[in-house]
Amino acid sequence: xxxxxxxxxxxxxxxxxxxxxxxxxxxxxxxxxxxxxxxxxxxxxxxxxxxxxxxxxxxxxxxxxxxxxxxxxxxxxxxxxxxxxxxxxxxxxxxxxxxxxxxxxxxxxxxxxxxxxxxxxxxxxxxxxxxxxxxxxxxxxxxxxxxxxxxxxxxxxxxxxxxxxxxxxxxxxxxxxxxxxxxxxxxxxxxxxxxxxxxxxxxxxxxxxxxxxxxxxxxxxxxxxxxxxxxxxxxxxxxxxxxxxxx
Amino acid sequence: xxxxxxxxxxxxxxxxxxxxxxxxxxxxxxxxxxxxxxxxxxxxxxxxxxxxxxxxxxxxxxxxxxxxxxxxxxxxxxxxxxxxxxxxxxxxxxxxxxxxxxxxxxxxxxxxxxxxxxxxxxxxxxxxxxxxxxxxxxxxxxxxxxxxxxxxxxxxxxxxxxxxxxxxxxxxxxxxxxxxxxxxxxxxxxxxxxxxxxxxxxxxxxxxxxxxxxxxxxxxxxxxxxxxxxxxxxxxxxxxxxxxxxx
Amino acid sequence: xxxxxxxxxxxxxxxxxxxxxxxxxxxxxxxxxxxxxxxxxxxxxxxxxxxxxxxxxxxxxxxxxxxxxxxxxxxxxxxxxxxxxxxxxxxxxxxxxxxxxxxxxxxxxxxxxxxxxxxxxxxxxxxxxxxxxxxxxxxxxxxxxxxxxxxxxxxxxxxxxxxxxxxxxxxxxxxxxxxxxxxxxxxxxxxxxxxxxxxxxxxxxxxxxxxxxxxxxxxxxxxxxxxxxxxxxxxxxxxxxxxxxxx
Numbered sequence: 001x002x003x004x005x006x007x008x009x010x011x012x013x014x015x016x017x018x019x020x021x022x023x024x025x026x027x028x029x030x031x032x033x034x035x036x037x038x039x040x041x042x043x044x045x046x047x048x049x050x051x052x053x054x055x056x057x058x059x060x061x062x063x064x065x066x067x068x069x070x071x072x073x074x075x076x077x078x079x080x081x082x083x084x085x086x087x088x089x090x091x092x093x094x095x096x097x098x099x100x101x102x103x104x105x106x107x108x109x110x111x112x113x114x115x116x117x118x119x120x121x122x123x124x125x126x127x128x129x130x131x132x133x134x135x136x137x138x139x140x141x142x143x144x145x146x147x148x149x150x151x152x153x154x155x156x157x158x159x160x161x162x163x164x165x166x167x168x169x170x171x172x173x174x175x176x177x178x179x180x181x182x183x184x185x186x187x188x189x190x191x192x193x194x195x196x197x198x199x200x201x202x203x204x205x206x207x208x209x210x211x212x213x214x215x216x217x218x219x220x221x222x223x224x225x226x227x228x229x230x231x232x233x234x235x236x237x238x239x240x241x242x243x244x245x246x247x
Numbered sequence: 248x249x250x251x252x253x254x255x256x257x258x259x260x261x262x263x264x265x266x267x268x269x270x271x272x273x274x275x276x277x278x279x280x281x282x283x284x285x286x287x288x289x290x291x292x293x294x295x296x297x298x299x300x301x302x303x304x305x306x307x308x309x310x311x312x313x314x315x316x317x318x319x320x321x322x323x324x325x326x327x328x329x330x331x332x333x334x335x336x337x338x339x340x341x342x343x344x345x346x347x348x349x350x351x352x353x354x355x356x357x358x359x360x361x362x363x364x365x366x367x368x369x370x371x372x373x374x375x376x377x378x379x380x381x382x383x384x385x386x387x388x389x390x391x392x393x394x395x396x397x398x399x400x401x402x403x404x405x406x407x408x409x410x411x412x413x414x415x416x417x418x419x420x421x422x423x424x425x426x427x428x429x430x431x432x433x434x435x436x437x438x439x440x441x442x443x444x445x446x447x448x449x450x451x452x453x454x455x456x457x458x459x460x461x462x463x464x465x466x467x468x469x470x471x472x473x474x475x476x477x478x479x480x481x482x483x484x485x486x487x488x489x490x491x492x493x494x
Numbered sequence: 495x496x497x498x499x500x501x502x503x504x505x506x507x508x509x510x511x512x513x514x515x516x517x518x519x520x521x522x523x524x525x526x527x528x529x530x531x532x533x534x535x536x537x538x539x540x541x542x543x544x545x546x547x548x549x550x551x552x553x554x555x556x557x558x559x560x561x562x563x564x565x566x567x568x569x570x571x572x573x574x575x576x577x578x579x580x581x582x583x584x585x586x587x588x589x590x591x592x593x594x595x596x597x598x599x600x601x602x603x604x605x606x607x608x609x610x611x612x613x614x615x616x617x618x619x620x621x622x623x624x625x626x627x628x629x630x631x632x633x634x635x636x637x638x639x640x641x642x643x644x645x646x647x648x649x650x651x652x653x654x655x656x657x658x659x660x661x662x663x664x665x666x667x668x669x670x671x672x673x674x675x676x677x678x679x680x681x682x683x684x685x686x687x688x689x690x691x692x693x694x695x696x697x698x699x700x701x702x703x704x705x706x707x708x709x710x711x712x713x714x715x716x717x718x719x720x721x722x723x724x725x726x727x728x729x730x731x732x733x734x735x736x737x738x739x740x741x
Binding site for chain 3 (some may be wrong): 140142144147148170171172173174175176177178179182
Binding site (some may be wrong): 355 | 663
């Protein structure tokens with residue numbers, strides 16, 4: 001059972017964050033809120049999302065996994081205009097998620113949660129490099145890097161005390177160096193790993209709206225991006241595996 | 248013979264309304280104004296348009312059918328920037344429609360009216376359900392329905408006193424219910440017919456700009472949309488045949 | 495050796511002007527500034543560009559031709575947001591052009607200037623018809639003409655004292671006549687030549703931003719467009735060969 005009201009834009013942002021990586025997910029609802037964790041089909045990226053009851057105007061739920069067609073839910077939410085309240089309901093034993101917004105009523109038949117890939121475990125990662133920065137800066141750098149290459153290196157140069165993003169094309173090179181003036185915080189730990197631009201572009205659609213993205217990086221290790229949504233009542237974590245750096 | 252001046256945006260709107268359904272038409276000019284009636288190539292939809300002399304700043308015309316390449320006329324009007332006056336002229340016995348706008352002179356050789364499909368008769372239709380609403384609301388609902396299906400049902404539920412638009416996808420469903428608060432008027436007569444989204448989308452480009460669209464519907468009957476253009480000095484009527492509702 | 499700072503938008507405009515016609519060029523730097531001259535691969539159009547040291551905030555250069563991949567340079571500049579100062583450097587003997595903008599560092603390996611087509615000579619042209627007009631007017635007319643044809647005639651009618659642009663489609667025709675009220679200046683010399691819309695469209699992306707474009711035309715002769723950039727500290731000249739007028 002679920003009966004909750006939420007600002008439509010907040011719910012859109014949450015669904016967009018998931019839709020950046022996966023087309024279906026198990027959404028766990030319970031009195032503690034909503035949460036999901038899912039990996040993309042290529043097993044390269046993972047998204048975790050949590051919305052506490054405080055993210056909602058009203059929230060009532062019995063524990064249950066909901067099988068969500070994320071793409072369809074995103075499309076439905078895309079038809080919503082205006083920043084009104086959205087009512088989400090799933091009657092007990094029903095297989096239908098109902099959404100009500102202004103004079104619109106939407107219903108989405110849910111997927112059998114057993115047909116959806118099991119929730120992945122969160123890998124234990126030691127990522128000693130920690131950087132905190134504005135999401136817009138991050139998103140712009142990823143976009144710029146995409147012009148010259150399909151890969152981008154993220155790293156920390158502890159001597160120069162900068163976080164850098166670097167992309168190499170055949171004959172051209174882009175490097176963005178951000179020092180203390182441009183960052184909210186930085187650990188002075190050597191780090192450098194290489195990532196696919198495509199995944200980062202997908203992730204940065206949502207990250208780019210956040211004023212504070214926490215990045216965890218290491219040497220040839222995955223990267224973790226973590227940021228709040230729903231005015232602090234929710235959190236999104238993305239993990240992305242590194243690519244091999246070919247010389 | 249035709250010699251008329253008209254606000255360029257008003258004439259664009261009239262041509263757009265026709266171009267939504269047909270690529271050529273017979274435009275009848277006479278001292279009573281301009282009118283046309285045409286059906287699309289699939290015989291599914293019909294457009295009627297009337298502009299009285301009051302829609303023009305100056306208007307002088309002798310009775311004559313003009314064979315118009317609607318697509319080319321729309322393209323020419325698309326090059327016009329700014330909201331100035333447009334001069335339309337067809338000299339007596341000439342086969343050319345001349346348009347003058349600012350320092351631009353356009354000429355469009357007309358089609359032989361005899362090569363254009365004869366004007367269809369307006370079918371006699373009894374459409375007991377009458378709904379009046381804002382064009383934007385209608386256009387938004389059609390757009391939302393297009394996300395889940397290529398068909399949309401329009402209907403009146405006389406018990407709930409609502410006009411509804413409903414579209415069904417494989418697993419998802421959108422329904423918009425508009426009651427007295429959202430409508431300008433509604434007859435409480437049961438009605439429901441199914442229509443192709445594509446035609447409705449084409450029609451709603453023009454309808455969406457109108458503050459008042461009158462809808463006539465029945466049970467498995469065509470739908471009629473009627474709205475004013477040119478500040479009340481013109482009128483557009485669209486008719487659209489229903490689709491068979493497959494169960 | 496090159497070390498120069500310039501407003502990023504001014505440098506973008508200069509590179510855009512070249513990129514409209516060619517994908518690589520020899521950029522001659524010297525204490526007198528920067529200049530290039532290049533013809534497109536089809537030998538139909540030529541661009542000349544000059545930037546004097548006054549176009550730069552600081553400018554220091556030893557004479558040297560730089561082999562520039564114009565397309566890549568344009569793409570790199572396209573990632574720049576904001577109107578800050580751009581630092582351009584080429585160390586002596588280096589084959590790399592470095593750009594620094596805000597926290598971004600770009601590097602572009604240069605081409606061997608010997609592999610780039612030799613600088614064309616500027617042809618000696620007598621173009622008696624001279625027209626001066628606003629670039630926006632010119633760009634709009636070229637765009638409008640493109641709707642009906644892939645060719646446009648530019649001409650001067652000395653009797654009507656107008657500069658005209660004319661395009662003919664199968665059944666439609668667009669003609670723009672500009673008299674003294676719309677022009678900054680006009681010589682009353684008969685002229686008319688026919689040109690490819692595609693080249694003019696490419697050129698008008700840059701010309702359209704200029705408040706004053708000088709046009710030189712003749713009878714079945716090339717056309718020359720000349721306009722200032724960098725607040726008068728630079729100049730672009732385009733030459734375009736005429737097309738044969740088929741009847």
